Amino acid sequence: MQPRVVIIGAGIVGTALADEITRLGWTDVTVTDRGPLFRTGGSTSHAPGLVFQTNGSKTMAELARYTVQKFTELEAFDPVGGLEVATTPHRWTDLHRRHGWAKSWGIESRLLDPQECAKLHPLLDPDRILGGYHTPTDGLALALTAAEAQARRAIARGARFLAYCEVVEILRGDGRVTGVRTADGQEFPADVVICAAGFWGAELGRAVGLTVPLVPMAHQFAKTGPVPALDGGERLPMLRHQDADLYYRTYGDRIGIGYYGHDPRPVDMRTLLQDTASESMPSMLPFTPEEFEPAWRESQRLLPALGAIELAEGFDGIFSFTPDGFPILGEHRDMAGLWVAEAVWVTHSAGVARAVAEWIVTGTPEIDLHECDLYRFEDAAHSPDFIRRTSMQAFVEVYDIIHPHQYRSAPRGLRTSPFYSRQKALGAYFFEGGLWERPAWFDANAHLTAELAAQGVDFPVRDEWSGSFYSPISIAEARWTRTHVAMYDMTPLTRYEVSGSGAAAFLQQLTTNDVGKKPGAVTYTLLLDYNGGIRSDLTVARLSDQLFQVGANGPLDFDWFTRHLPGDGSVTVRDITGGTCCLGVWGPKARDMVQPLCADDLSHKGFGYFRALRTHLGSIPVTMMRVSYVGELGWEIYTTAEHGAALWDLLWDAGAEHRVITAGRIAFNSLRLEKGYRSWGTDMTAEHTPEAAGVGFAVRHSKASFIGKAALESAVPPQKTLRSVVLDDPHAVVLGKEPVTIDGVVAGYITSAGYSATIGRCIAYAWLPTAVEPGAQVQIDYLTQTFTARVHAEPVVDPEMSLIRR
Ligand code: FAD
Ligand code: THG
Numbered sequence: 001m002q003p004r005v006v007i008i009g010a011g012i013v014g015t016a017l018a019d020e021i022t023r024l025g026w027t028d029v030t031v032t033d034r035g036p037l038f039r040t041g042g043s044t045s046h047a048p049g050l051v052f053q054t055n056g057s058k059t060m061a062e063l064a065r066y067t068v069q070k071f072t073e074l075e076a077f078d079p080v081g082g083l084e085v086a087t088t089p090h091r092w093t094d095l096h097r098r099h100g101w102a103k104s105w106g107i108e109s110r111l112l113d114p115q116e117c118a119k120l121h122p123l124l125d126p127d128r129i130l131g132g133y134h135t136p137t138d139g140l141a142l143a144l145t146a147a148e149a150q151a152r153r154a155i156a157r158g159a160r161f162l163a164y165c166e167v168v169e170i171l172r173g174d175g176r177v178t179g180v181r182t183a184d185g186q187e188f189p190a191d192v193v194i195c196a197a198g199f200w201g202a203e204l205g206r207a208v209g210l211t212v213p214l215v216p217m218a219h220q221f222a223k224t225g226p227v228p229a230l231d232g233g234e235r236l237p238m239l240r241h242q243d244a245d246l247y248y249r250t251y252g253d254r255i256g257i258g259y260y261g262h263d264p265r266p267v268d269m270r271t272l273l274q275d276t277a278s279e280s281m282p283s284m285l286p287f288t289p290e291e292f293e294p295a296w297r298e299s300q301r302l303l304p305a306l307g308a309i310e311l312a313e314g315f316d317g318i319f320s321f322t323p324d325g326f327p328i329l330g331e332h333r334d335m336a337g338l339w340v341a342e343a344v345w346v347t348h349s350a351g352v353a354r355a356v357a358e359w360i361v362t363g364t365p366e367i368d369l370h371e372c373d374l375y376r377f378e379d380a381a382h383s384p385d386f387i388r389r390t391s392m393q394a395f396v397e398v399y400d401i402i403h404p405h406q407y408r409s410a411p412r413g414l415r416t417s418p419f420y421s422r423q424k425a426l427g428a429y430f431f432e433g434g435l436w437e438r439p440a441w442f443d444a445n446a447h448l449t450a451e452l453a454a455q456g457v458d459f460p461v462r463d464e465w466s467g468s469f470y471s472p473i474s475i476a477e478a479r480w481t482r483t484h485v486a487m488y489d490m491t492p493l494t495r496y497e498v499s500g501s502g503a504a505a506f507l508q509q510l511t512t513n514d515v516g517k518k519p520g521a522v523t524y525t526l527l528l529d530y531n532g533g534i535r536s537d538l539t540v541a542r543l544s545d546q547l548f549q550v551g552a553n554g555p556l557d558f559d560w561f562t563r564h565l566p567g568d569g570s571v572t573v574r575d576i577t578g579g580t581c582c583l584g585v586w587g588p589k590a591r592d593m594v595q596p597l598c599a600d601d602l603s604h605k606g607f608g609y610f611r612a613l614r615t616h617l618g619s620i621p622v623t624m625m626r627v628s629y630v631g632e633l634g635w636e637i638y639t640t641a642e643h644g645a646a647l648w649d650l651l652w653d654a655g656a657e658h659r660v661i662t663a664g665r666i667a668f669n670s671l672r673l674e675k676g677y678r679s680w681g682t683d684m685t686a687e688h689t690p691e692a693a694g695v696g697f698a699v700r701h702s703k704a705s706f707i708g709k710a711a712l713e714s715a716v717p718p719q720k721t722l723r724s725v726v727l728d729d730p731h732a733v734v735l736g737k738e739p740v741t742i743d744g745v746v747a748g749y750i751t752s753a754g755y756s757a758t759i760g761r762c763i764a765y766a767w768l769p770t771a772v773e774p775g776a777q778v779q780i781d782y783l784t785q786t787f788t789a790r791v792h793a794e795p796v797v798d799p800e801m802s803l804i805r806r
Pocket of ligand 2: 493523524537538539550551552553610625627628629636677678
């Protein structure tokens with residue numbers, strides 16, 4: 001028998017899901033909506049439907065691309081094109097960056113001078129702008145037409161849609177969803193329930209113990225009266241004026257104006273129905289004209305033809321914002337069969353629906369969705385306070401120019417390692433990552449730059465963009481790690497304790513490498529999804545027969561582990577990150593520094609590469625692992641949190657005679673790039689197989705079985721391969737996501753990059769056609785410039801491994 005599916009919500013997401021799920025062959029689908037069909041009263045009912053595909057996220061761009069393609073087939077898309085204009089030099093440079101993303105992800109685009117912009121959009125005052133970014137395949141979605149067309153296709157395959165049918169309870173039995181109950185008392189049994197309730201989603205989730213981190217927020221949209229300069233026949237492109245938080249589209253001879261410049265206005269769901277203009281449109285609040293004043297004045301400046309006319313109407317529409325701007329997709333971990341697909345724009349709706357349908361029906365989406373995963377957030381990020389503050393900030397920043405290394409400014413200080421006060425005293429400049437405070441560099445190391453410069457080390461001067469959130473001190477720190485010794489705070493590295501009689505078998509089945517070695521072994525290994533895509537890379541240390549310590553990448557790994565636990569209680573997974581801490585002590589002097597503190601033999605023979613040892617340093621119990629993401633002699637040294645400060649002081653004092661420093665994340669990143677080590681989520685994702693990503697060595701094909709093995713065995717050779725490239729100009733740097741061209745044709749894109757103090761050049765990773773081999777010459781577009789670079793054999797530094805294995 002087919003699974004019975006109930007979808008809550010018949011907006012653009014619910015209707016698209018019904019279409020995609022029935023297309024995959026599950027046709028017992030019921031879609032319920034609290035409102036009428038298909039103008040339900042949700043956000044879709046009045047969405048102006050602008051679809052701009054360009055996004056810094058490759059995944060989001062692909063979700064949008066599929067939406068455009070599908071809506072075009074459904075005759076629910078008007079490809080009027082998109083035009084983003086710059087009124088400041090900073091924005092004009094940023095439009096170059098967006099043009100770069102478009103090239104990287106394969107979206108047609110070009111940059112235009114002011115006259116060309118005015119030709120495309122004759123209402124524009126060319127004297128007010130510096131240039132524009134044009135995307136001809138963008139356009140207007142007819143959201144209700146698309147919703148209805150997708151619903152009709154689903155209905156033709158057997159789905160049914162129920163109007164005025166509000167779900168008041170999600171039913172559960174035995175850890176699974178079993179159906180829903182509606183306001184009129186009916187029960188609908190179901191094996192799969194998908195919440196596609198838009199901004200109602202957080203409330204529905206709360207009722208079943210699920211945090212759906214989204215905040216309904218009001219956003220202003222107004223329409224002008226007839227504009228004489230428009231005779232109604234033109235099809236003007238959509239326009240974005242991000243410097244003033246504005247966007248525009250035409251409706252015949254009128255113009256619709258959207259505005260994000262007002263203070264964020266989270267909506268209180270408890271009073272929503274009283275606040276809304278009419279109950280049939282609960283997603284519309286009355287217009288607040290005073291808030292719109294600056295938008296209207298600025299619009300009249302940019303589009304002078306509006307000077308003589310009046311606004312005709314407006315409303316404050318409600319839709320969802322999330323802490324990081326991405327949708328919320330996935331299955332409830334503690335209630336199998338209950339899925340959410342919320343905080344999705346019309347722009348990404350069809351793409352999201354296809355991916356989520358694949359996920360539900362086949363078990364694995366084709367596209368990498370880690371940025372959108374329901375379980376991507378840290379524990380503290382599930383608090384109402386965090387969700388509200390960061391989602392409001394996401395509203396404020398919708399059109400802001402965000403530097404790739406500009407981390408959130410609030411809330412901060414939620415997670416600090418036991419070394420925090422020491423780091424502050426040494427002048428740490430902190431970044432936030434995974435809610436941890438992480439030193440990027442230390443002002444205390446400033447004097448090293450002069451010392452190293454005197455020895456001939458180069459400290460290239462950066463432009464304003466690449467020089468932001470950056471200090472040349474990081475070059476000195478990286479260099480010092482290769483010549484002396486440095487301490488790195490590795491506390492934020494997510495780690496789990498996996499224990500029990502079934503632990504070894506569990507980890508063997510979940511990961512690609514042989515992790516069943518004798519206690520004392522550390523193994524680098526991969527988590528694959530069922531399609532053979534890389535979900536994560538891990539280090540697995542076997543500390544005793546039934547006890548493993550796993551070094552992981554974040555909350556999604558915990559989620560994957562938890563979902564795959566055997567039901568018999570033979571395996572326990574515990575996140576020990578917060579209760580422990582870790583210092584990486586690396587560099588040629590590391591052994592000289594640490595050996596005197598330890599009764600055990602730390603020589604290469606006594607404590608080999610990729611081995612683990614539980615021992616003491618001074619009086620402090622530690623677990624040491626001979627692992628180094630920076631590619632140097634040394635160890636990750638773990639202890640419990642209460643010993644952290646003492647461990648720091650012990651090592652710091654022992655290191656004084658070796659001139660030990662503490663170094664930050666920028667140096668760390670630079671050194672791992674030299675060594676060819678990948679960073680999961682940036683360089684490689686579920687989109688890539690191990691072979692393509694250059695980590696095929698971590699797959700033990702002779703193992704009887706592991707998740708993803710079957711898919712790898714039937715995989716075709718990869719078309720694209722991750723390569724290291726080295727920029728020619730010693731002063732050139734790139735930051736990530738830039739397009740790579742060969743002979744003027746886009747061939748791939750950069751993932752991550754960093755300046756290497758060892759070779760005096762910037763090293764970057766790029767996804768390139770597999771045929772492009774080391775030695776090949778490529779070009780990289782960086783903002784307004786183009787740099788030349790060469791594909792390099794890996795690793796760029798220390799291919800003989802002589803630095804690590806000494
Ligand atoms: P909705 O359309 O809100 O659908 C959710 C449905 O769930 C509703 O029909 C609701 O009635 C139903 N529902 C809720 N609770 C229950 C329940 N308990 N039982 C049964 N049914 C229930 N996006 C773009 O891509 N481009 C734009 O230009 C754009 N502009 C926008 C401008 C404005 C003014 C607004 C408000 C939004 C805009 N958006 C835009 C965002 C976009 O409209 C939404 O993100 C999108 O429509 C959300 O679709 P949805 O299907 O998730 O939600
Ligand atoms: N330390 C620990 N766990 C981790 C990381 C870490 N888990 C997550 C992430 N970082 C994993 N990434 C890597 C990448 C490369 C290496 C270690 C962790 C590494 N690779 C060697 C190589 O490729 O030559 C060794 C491979 C091997 O011998 O199999 O060291 O930083 N604890």
